Amino acid sequence: xxxxxxxxxxxxxxxxxxxxxxxxxxxxxxxxxxxxxxxxxxxxxxxxxxxxxxxxxxxxxxxxxxxxxxxxxxxxxxxxxxxxxxxxxxxxxxxxxxxxxxxxxxxxxxxxxxxxxxxxxxxxxxxxxxxxxxxxxxxxxxxxxxxxxxxxxxxxxxxxxxxxxxxxxxxxxxxxxxxxxxxxxxxxxxxxxxxxxxxxxxxxxxxxxxxxxxxxxxxxxxxxxxxxxxxxxxxxxxxxxxxxxxxxxxxxxxxxxxxxxxxxxxxxxxxxxxxxxxxxxxxxxxxxxxxxxxxxxxxxxxxxxxxxxxxxxxxxxxxxxxxxxxxxxxxxxxxxxxx
Amino acid sequence: xxxxxxxxxxxxxxxxxxxxxxxxxxxxxxxxxxxxxxxxxxxxxxxxxxxxxxxxxxxxxxxxxxxxxxxxxxxxxxxxxxxxxxxxxxxxxxxxxxxxxxxxxxxxxxxxxxxxxxxxxxxxxxxxxx
Numbered sequence: 001x002x003x004x005x006x007x008x009x010x011x012x013x014x015x016x017x018x019x020x021x022x023x024x025x026x027x028x029x030x031x032x033x034x035x036x037x038x039x040x041x042x043x044x045x046x047x048x049x050x051x052x053x054x055x056x057x058x059x060x061x062x063x064x065x066x067x068x069x070x071x072x073x074x075x076x077x078x079x080x081x082x083x084x085x086x087x088x089x090x091x092x093x094x095x096x097x098x099x100x101x102x103x104x105x106x107x108x109x110x111x112x113x114x115x116x117x118x119x120x121x122x123x124x125x126x127x128x129x130x131x132x133x134x135x136x137x138x139x140x141x142x143x144x145x146x147x148x149x150x151x152x153x154x155x156x157x158x159x160x161x162x163x164x165x166x167x168x169x170x171x172x173x174x175x176x177x178x179x180x181x182x183x184x185x186x187x188x189x190x191x192x193x194x195x196x197x198x199x200x201x202x203x204x205x206x207x208x209x210x211x212x213x214x215x216x217x218x219x220x221x222x223x224x225x226x227x228x229x230x231x232x233x234x235x236x237x238x239x240x241x242x243x244x245x246x247x248x249x250x251x252x253x254x255x256x257x258x259x260x261x262x263x264x265x266x267x268x269x270x271x272x273x274x275x276x277x278x279x280x281x282x283x284x285x286x287x288x289x290x291x292x293x294x295x296x297x298x299x300x301x302x303x304x305x306x307x308x309x310x311x312x313x314x315x316x317x318x319x320x321x322x323x324x325x326x327x328x329x330x331x332x333x334x335x336x337x338x339x
Numbered sequence: 340x341x342x343x344x345x346x347x348x349x350x351x352x353x354x355x356x357x358x359x360x361x362x363x364x365x366x367x368x369x370x371x372x373x374x375x376x377x378x379x380x381x382x383x384x385x386x387x388x389x390x391x392x393x394x395x396x397x398x399x400x401x402x403x404x405x406x407x408x409x410x411x412x413x414x415x416x417x418x419x420x421x422x423x424x425x426x427x428x429x430x431x432x433x434x435x436x437x438x439x440x441x442x443x444x445x446x447x448x449x450x451x452x453x454x455x456x457x458x459x460x461x462x463x464x465x466x467x468x469x
Contacts, residue, residue, distance in 0.1 A: 003362060026363045028370025036362065113465055175341045176421070177428035180454045183435055190439075298341045306353045308374040311342050315381055316463050323458035330451045 003036065006093040007052065011040050011100075014086055018043040027051075033065070033226065037103055049103035051082065055096040056307075064226070065089070067149055069099045071225035074144035074201065079132050080104075080221050107212030107220035112245050117208075118255055121217030126256025127265055128219045133206055133240060134269025136222075137233035141201045150230045156195035158232040163188055163285060166292040173292075173299040180322045181291045184284055184329055191338045193281035196232035197272050204228050206236045207245040208254040234274065237266055238282035243324050244290060244317060280332060287325045294318035343417065344385040351375040381463050385417070392460050393420035399453060400427040404434060 001009075004021040011019040024038040036052040055065060065087065072084040083102040091097060110117035118125050141147050153161050167185050170178070204227025212220040239245075240254055241262070247255030253262035263274055298314025301307070332338040342350070355375055359368045394412055397420065401411070404427065412420055431450070438446040 003360075024362045025365055026360075026367040028367045177425055177432060179428050179432045179435060180458060182432050183451075183454065186436060186439060301350060302341050302343075302346055304353075306350050306357070308350060308354050308371060308378060311347055311350050311378050312374055314342050315347065316377075316465070319458070319461050319463055323455075323462060326451070326454040326458040330448075330455055333451060334448060 001093075003052075003094065004038070007038065007040075010088070010093045015042065049105055050085065051101050051103045052094075052098055053101070054094055054098040057096075064149070065097055065099055067146065067228050068224075068226040069101075070144075070146040070149055071201070071203075071228045072101060074141075074146040075136070075139075075222075078139055079136055080219055081225075082221055082223075104212055104221040107214050109209055109212055109223065112207065112209035112247070115247055116249070116255065117247065118213070118217075121215070122252070122255060123257040124217030125213055125219065126253060126262060128217070129211065129254065129256060130240075130262040130265040131269045132219060132222060133203075133236060134266040134272075136203060136206075137200045137236065137266065137272060138270035139201060141199060141230055144201065146201055146228060147230065152199055152230050154195075155197075155199065155232075158196045158199075158235075159193050159281065159285070162231060162235065162289070166285075166289045169292040170288075170295050173296045175295075175299055175302060178291070178295070178322070180326050180329070181288055181295075184288050184325050187329060187332070187338055188281065188285055188288065191281065191332075193232075193234075193278040194275060196234070198233065199230055200233035200236075202229050202231040202233065202235045204236070204239075206240050207242070208240075208247065208256075209245070232278075232282065233270065233272055234279055234282045235286065237263070237274070238279060239286040239289070241283065242286050242290065244287075244320055280336065284325070284328045284332065287321050287328060291318060291321045291325065294321060343421070344382040344389065347378045347382045347385075351378055377465070380466055384463050389417055390415050390420060393417065393424055395460060396457055397423055397427055399456070400424075400431055403450070403453060404430055 004024045007024070008019050008021045011021075020041045022039045022041055024036060027035045027037055034052075034054040034056055036054070038050055038052065040048045040050050042048075053065065053068070066089065069084050069087040072081050075081045076083065082104055085100040085102065087099040088094070089097050116122070141152075163185070170181060170185070203222070203225055205224050206222070210224040211222050214220055241259060243250050245254050246252060249255065251258060253259045256262070266272075267274060294313050294317050297310040298318060301310040301314050354371060359371075394415070397412055400406075412423055414420070435447070435450045438450065
């Protein structure tokens with residue numbers, strides 16, 4: 001049975017009405033889940049644009065489809081996100097677990113490595129991008145569906161939980177010795193940040209390339225929540241401001257507006273502060289986290305996973321993050337006095 | 340270093356030799372071809388400069404490690420240079436951790452400066468980004 005036929009059978013049973021699937025096409029870019037766009041057409045002609053996210057046979061990182069689905073549920077009305085439709089956790093009709101959500105039409109996700117992809121509306125777009133991130137940071141996660149998926153860390157343990165996790169990933173998947181990231185891991189542990197101001201939902205991969213925009217300066221949807229968790233809200237801000245996502249212009253946040261302005265907007269929307277020492281820690285941590293992702297992608301690719309995005313990530317982005325980490329380490333030790 | 344140039348090229352061959360399913364034609368396959376082109380560009384950069392970068396790094400590490408016993412790289416294949424590099428990097432990791440533990444600020448900063456140089460020399464370049 002083809003994917004389209006299996007989808008039609010599944011949705012017919014789910015909705016209790018005959019459904020045909022049209023315009024099924026796989027979408028490029030995702031290295032974590034297989035993503036397909038299609039139209040579900042019910043008897044009588046009602047048509048709905050949908051997205052299928054199916055678990056991969058091999059992926060960059062261990063992610064839980066449930067996390068992403070619950071995140072979409074959690075932020076309905078608070079942030080622009082697709083509507084989650086159904087989550088299928090078993091290996092049912094599509095052979096692997098999957099979920100279906102609404103399709104947001106009329107937008108594009110720019111490559112994070114394209115020079116100046118948001119011109120001439122970059123500043124307008126950036127204001128909205130960082131305002132949305134501020135709203136995510138400021139939201140109370142306790143009553144959200146996504147809170148069910150996690151044990152909330154203590155405010156003074158947000159940093160160590162994340163560092164422990166990514167250190168384990170790096171040590172587990174490292175094929176070639178990586179002295180730069182090893183040095184960063186030691187330094188992060190010796191120079192911990194202050195406790196989080198509050199517990200927030202952390203998107204986990206909020207950055208250029210992971211949102212749809214209309215080309216006129218409007219954000220249509222924040223996507224790719226599979227790494228979401230509860231933690232320190234500075235984590236997301238620091239990841240979004242990582243030089244890897246700057247489109248080769250480090251003066252602008254995620255290729256949009258000046259970094260200071262992005263932080264000002266985030267603070268105003270979230271009601272939170274940005275402690276410089278804490279933020280420095282989270283910036284270095286995020287570069288290390290990135291190196292963790294690329295380390296796993298390199299290992300998967302070398303072992304015969306033929307998703308070419310894994311090869312790109314394991315090589316190019318890994319080397320850029322080595323450079324970013326080396327620059328930060330030297331500055332933090334020599335100029336900021338890190339132990 | 341991983342992925343190696345041969346791994347990149349073998350991966351491209353395997354990915355492009357697999358006939359796409361009907362739903363994978365169009366944008367998905369075009370995207371796959373575009374990434375394959377990028378990986379070929381990186382493989383070309385590795386072939387052009389990879390040996391020189393590795394010879395430089397291995398020599399720099401031997402100098403730092405004060406390794407008079409090591410004569411240097413005799414086999415200039417990427418695989419042999421990477422094998423030697425892996426051993427030197429393991430020793431660098433141990434040396435740096437020991438320097439930090441001992442409070443040897445001078446050696447610590449020398450190693451941090453070397454990291455920056457190593458990372459810069461290893462950088463690859465996107466066709467459009469320079």
